[in-house]
Amino acid sequence: MFSNDVKGSEAAQPDETKAERTRRKVYDTAMTLFRERGFDETTMRDISQQAGMALGTAYYHFPSKEAIIASYYESTQYRHHAYVVEHLSGHKALQDRLKMVFHSKIEQVQGDRRLLGTIFRYTGDPQHPLSVLGEGTRSLQQQSVATISLALRGERFPREIAELLPVALWGLQMGALLYLLYDTSEGQTRTFRLMDQSLALTVQLLSVARKPLLAPIITPILRQVSGILGDARINLQPPIKQPPTKE
């Protein structure tokens, strides 16, 4: 739907074409203004003026203001994935890995809370290409699940848990992002605490669930949850098991 080659890095590459440079200029200027004033308060005319170009030029590279946000949306997912891949080997225990994945996600968007809100705005419109739950962002959703699932690499879980855990964690991440939006505490410490506690609880529950004594009670419940979600067609497991990392 939207073109997509700005990757969010604001460092210019030397072999950029002129068009790419202009496009980046639009993107960077827009992001700066969005962060300063907010999305709605920034007009395409502001952006083009600030970037020192004509209105038509900005529109030439981005069909709409939303398209700029779409680029940002994609770039965050891309960068998060890259970060996680790079830092995975430094964390061995499950809880450490989960913390790393979730912390980096929050830190990444921490300075852009207002922008984040702009992305959530389309959630109520399933048809909108930017709806975080809609068809239009399906591949981003699956990528996100895949990124999170990297933290689970090498772990062995019972079938039922292995099936539910990735989506559950994705939901947790969504919840954390939403909470972040509303978190006015200094440095958003509340969000981090909420996340850490939730993850600790999760890991704890996972180990409880593994106890053979409790299995007969827990397994049917998990099956039931699985059934409900499956029935509701809530399923974000990406079709490819491995995320796009060459190896």
Add this chain to the structure above:
Amino acid sequence: MFSNDVKGSEAAQPDETKAERTRRKVYDTAMTLFRERGFDETTMRDISQQAGMALGTAYYHFPSKEAIIASYYESTQYRHHAYVVEHLSGHKALQDRLKMVFHSKIEQVQGDRRLLGTIFRYTGDPQHPLSVLGEGTRSLQQQSVATISLALRGERFPREIAELLPVALWGLQMGALLYLLYDTSEGQTRTFRLMDQSLALTVQLLSVARKPLLAPIITPILRQVSGILGDARINLQPPIKQPPTKE
């Protein structure tokens, strides 16, 4: 923030003032157009023209298009509460009561799925008076929790559960509404099934949690969840224990 005397009933009252009649006319016309074409596709000019009045007149009664949606938002909560109060005595078992409460909520907004999406649009902006999670709708949130809690009347739960259940059910309702938005199944049967299954599971879990054998395992977990939520200041218990029903 927004004025609020349209209660969503489209039946005119005989003792209405002229202003009230005009206001209702604006509201009713707007709702009809919103339902037919959608919120964004309906202009204030459309509304005023269809209602046979000047643009300025419509704006005199509603300071903005959003204010009309705000009225709708309030009226649904009001009507749901009234419905639940009226039908509570017909349902004795907990699960029946929950089903009644949740079904009526969904049925009430079933025809307005697009409008519902419009309400969710402001969730990303904590400052916005219409954000479903924001300060601006706090009292509506608490009313909604109170309405749901009516289904729990007379039930006895352990402290930890009694504390968590209302918010949890509110979250479930939010989830169901969100799911409804995306549910294209005939008559939204999927949403109803998802809800029924979730409620059945909930009731089942409640009875499991009551078993004395499992209490030592479950209670500390619930305490922990309670602690996390409390820490995060997620608390929607209305300050008044009893919702506004005279008795």
Add this chain to the structure above:
DNA sequence: GTCTATACGTGGATAGAC
């Protein structure tokens, strides 16, 4: 292909006359 300059129509919102 990339960019500028300019103009038009639409829609939300407001001011002021009646």
Add this chain to the structure above:
DNA sequence: GTCTATCCACGTATAGAC
């Protein structure tokens, strides 16, 4: 309370320069 006139920002279109 109601209407008319108006403002302003937006998306879009276009004609042409390089």
